[in-house]
Structure formats: structure tokens, C-alpha cells
Amino acid sequence: MAAINSSLKHKLAQFLLVLVLAYLFFRFGIPALALLLTGTPAPVPTHLLWAIYMPTMALVMLLFVSANEAAWREFKAPLRTLVVERERRGVVLLRQVILVALPLLAGLWAFFQVRPSADPPAELRSVHPAPPDSVTVDGEVINLRTAVNPFRGPDGLPDPEALAAGKAIYGRNCVYCHGDALDSDGLFASALRPRPADFTDPGTIAQLQESYLFWRIAQGGPGLPPEGKGWNSAMPAWEGTLSRDEIWQVILYLYDATGQHPRQAGE
Numbered sequence: 609m610a611a612i613n614s615s616l617k618h619k620l621a622q623f624l625l626v627l628v629l630a631y632l633f634f635r636f637g638i639p640a641l642a643l644l645l646t647g648t649p650a651p652v653p654t655h656l657l658w659a660i661y662m663p664t665m666a667l668v669m670l671l672f673v674s675a676n677e678a679a680w681r682e683f684k685a686p687l688r689t690l691v692v693e694r695e696r697r698g699v700v701l702l703r704q705v706i707l708v709a710l711p712l713l714a715g716l717w718a719f720f721q722v723r724p725s726a727d728p729p730a731e732l733r734s735v736h737p738a739p740p741d742s743v744t745v746d747g748e749v750i751n752l753r754t755a756v757n758p759f760r761g762p763d764g765l766p767d768p769e770a771l772a773a774g775k776a777i778y779g780r781n782c783v784y785c786h787g788d789a790l791d792s793d794g795l796f797a798s799a800l801r802p803r804p805a806d807f808t809d810p811g812t813i814a815q816l817q818e819s820y821l822f823w824r825i826a827q828g829g830p831g832l833p834p835e836g837k838g839w840n841s842a843m844p845a846w847e848g849t850l851s852r853d854e855i856w857q858v859i860l861y862l863y864d865a866t867g868q869h870p871r872q873a874g875e
């Protein structure tokens with residue numbers, strides 16, 4: 609105990625101890641505190657940790673250990689011994705180990721940095737991830753497995769008034785991104801990655817059931833599951849802005865204006 613106590617009074621030991629504690633606090637303490645206070649962990653980004661937080665701590669500790677001549681001499685003494693000692697075999701051995709280990713570690717680090725990886729790039733995303741079972745719009749739970757567009761007759765034809773309403777909704781809300789001709793050529797489109805969906809492309813709405821579109825329009829990019837999140841979708845969530853009926857109406861318009869047909873359940 610006395611030995612630990614006296615070595616803790618040493619400036620070099622204090623320097624190292626504070627840096628280790630600071631690292632543990634930044635790395636684990638801050639996320640844990642954030643979790644406690646806000647319910648979500650907020651990890652400190654690695655590059656900030658090593659570019660700002662740790663160097664600042666090291667600088668502060670260097671100021672501390674060099675505050676006066678005696679402290680500075682005390683701080684340097686073991687480092688000096690490590691470099692110049694000739695008598696004590698233990699110290700000489702330690703120096704040799706460090707001289708071999710440091711370049712080895714640096715080499716290993718460089719190797720792992722440049723080693724090519726066979727993992728798929730993180731940008732891969734599923735364009736049409738599986739939808740959830742239900743969404744809640746206007747306080748009403750809509751079962752996506754069974755939901756059908758209430759504005760289609762038994763023959764599948766759209767109700768003309770609902771279609772006209774859908775067109776107006778599109779013109780007010782969607783045209784800026786998805787474009788006049790529904791081909792993803794809206795004013796904002798070229799600034800967005802991924803681009804807005806091109807509804808004239810047979811790979812988009814023609815592949816999907818209307819209930820799938822209902823989900824995508826209601827919950828937009830924020831509602832995508834993790835496998836769909838790879839890119840930053842700018843597609844807004846319209847629940848709260850458009851009513852349930854308005855979402856079904858704009859869906860009518862998307863199919864009617866492009867001449868596409870929704871996929872039917874079971875197809």
C-alpha cells in the first residue's frame with residue numbers, strides 16, 4: 609500500500625494515471641452519462657477522442673508536471689534513466705524490449721490500416737426493405753398485410769374525385785423532388801443522394817403493393833429499418849402532414865400518372 613501510495617505521488621505516474629482515467633471517462637463514462645440522462649447513449653466519435661480530447665488532456669497534464677523545475681525534473685527522471693541507464697540489467701532489458709516493440713507495433717498498425725477488406729462496403733442498402741406489419745396514422749393502426757386502397761372500386765379503377773385530389777396533393781408536396789413527370793427530376797433532385805424514386809421506372813412502384821407505398825409515404829426515410837438506412841434518404845415522413853385518406857389518394861395518382869399497376873397481394 610505504501611509503495612503504491614508513494615509511486616502515485618510521482619509525477620510520471622500521475623500523468624499516466626490521469627490520461628488513462630480520462631480515456632475511460634471519454635470512452636465509457638460519457639455514453640453512460642448520456643444514457644442515464646437522455647435514454648440514448650452518445651458515444652464520443654473516435655477521431656474527436658484522438659484529435660481533440662486526449663491531446664488536450666495530455667497538454668494540460670504536461671503543464672501540470674512542468675509547473676516548476678523540481679516537478680519537471682521528477683517527471684523526466686524515469687524517462688531519462690530508461691534511455692541512458694547502463695548498469696541495471698532490468699532497465700537495459702526494458703529499453704531493448706521497447707526499442708523492438710515500438711516499431712513492430714507501428715508496423716502492425718500500418719498493416720491493419722492498409723489491409724484490403726473483403727467486407728461489403730457499408731454503403732450497400734436494401735432499396736425495398738421488408739415493411740413493418742402495421743403503421744399508425746391519425747391514431748389509427750393500419751395493418752399493412754391486409755390494407756387496400758379504399759378509393760379503388762372492385763374493378764381496381766380509381767375513384768375520379770380521389771384521383772384529382774391525389775394529383776393536387778402531389779403538386780403541393782412531392783413535385784419538388786419526384787418531378788413534374790414523376791421521373792425523379794424535381795428541382796431538388798440533383799442535390800439528393802439517393803435521388804428521389806423515379807416512379808416511371810418499372811423497378812419502383814410497379815414492383816410494390818399499395819400498402820407498401822402507404823408505409824413509405826407515411827414514414828419516409830426516418831421510418832426505414834436499418835438495412836434500408838445505408839444511404840441518407842431525404843424522403844420526408846408525411847404522417848401528421850397528410851391524412852390517411854390523402855396518402856391513399858396520392859398513391860392513386862402515382863400509378864395513374866405513370867400508367868403502372870400496383871402489385872397485388874400474393875403476386
Ligand code: HEC
Binds near residue numbers: 796803821842858
Ligand atoms: C425532399 C425530397 C422528397 C419529397 C418532397 C418527397 N420525396 Fe419521396 N422520396 C425521396 C427520396 C430521396 C426517395 C428515395 C429514397 C427512399 O426510398 O427513401 C423517395 C422515395 C419515395 C418512395 C419509395 C419508392 C420505392 O420504390 O421504394 C415513395 C413511394 C415516395 N418517395 C413517395 C413520395 C410522395 C407521395 C411524396 C409527396 C407526398 C414524396 N415522396 C415527397 C424524396 C422526396
